[in-house]
Amino acid sequence: SKVLIEVCENFASEELFQAIVDVCADDSEDEKALPLFEDPVGHLTMKHLFLSESKKSSADDDLSLARMFYAKFEEELGSIATSNRGAFVLSSLLQTCVKDEAKKALKSHKKEITKLAKGGKDVKKLAGCKVLLDALK
Numbered sequence: 113s114k115v116l117i118e119v120c121e122n123f124a125s126e127e128l129f130q131a132i133v134d135v136c137a138d139d140s141e142d143e144k145a146l147p148l149f150e151d152p153v154g155h156l157t158m159k160h161l162f163l164s165e166s167k168k169s170s171a172d173d174d175l176s177l178a179r180m181f182y183a184k185f186e187e188e189l190g191s192i193a194t195s196n197r198g199a200f201v202l203s204s205l206l207q208t209c210v211k212d213e214a215k216k217a218l219k220s221h222k223k224e225i226t227k228l229a230k231g232g233k234d235v236k237k238l239a240g241c242k243v244l245l246d247a248l249k
Contacts, residue, residue, distance in 0.1 A: 113157040117164055120177065129177045132161070133184050149198035162204040178208035189214065190221035194228060199240030203247040215248055222248060 120128065136148045136158070148154040158181075165178055182205070185192065192198035205214050218225070222245075229245045231237025 113153060113160065116157060117160055120161055121164055124175055124177075126175060126180075129175065129180050132158075132177060133180050136181065137184060147195075147198075149192050149201055150195055151197070155197035155201050158201045159204040162201070162208050165209075166204070166207040176209055178205055178210045181205065182210040182214060186213075186217055189217045190224070193218055193221055193225050193241070193244055196238040196240040199225070199228075199238060199244040203240070203244045206244075206247040218244075218248060 116132075120132075138148070146154075148158065162178055162181075165176065189202060193202050202214065202218070205211075225241050225245050225248070227235055228238045229241040
């Protein structure tokens, strides 16, 4: 995880970022394999990559993992947001250059995110959704 973050910071390239996005989109045929957003290490890696990128100032034409990720998953952000670890990933995405677009894409899912953040009788409370809900404010 730390090695990948260092590589991305020091040797950023469109090919490297595309490979990361492609791994996120990989639908493994192994039913036991977790999606990257639910993987204990994978979600933290994505979160730290976005947080690292958020610390840099970027122009609209700068290479951005966040922009590439958002372009690929814009239509799926709602479903990513309803998983605990996926919500943590998206909360870090909301600190990058695509925060306005991502907030807009998640707006229609806010009710479901709120429900998961609070938990209840038939709904498990998800800490990631609470963090994401706070980031959406």
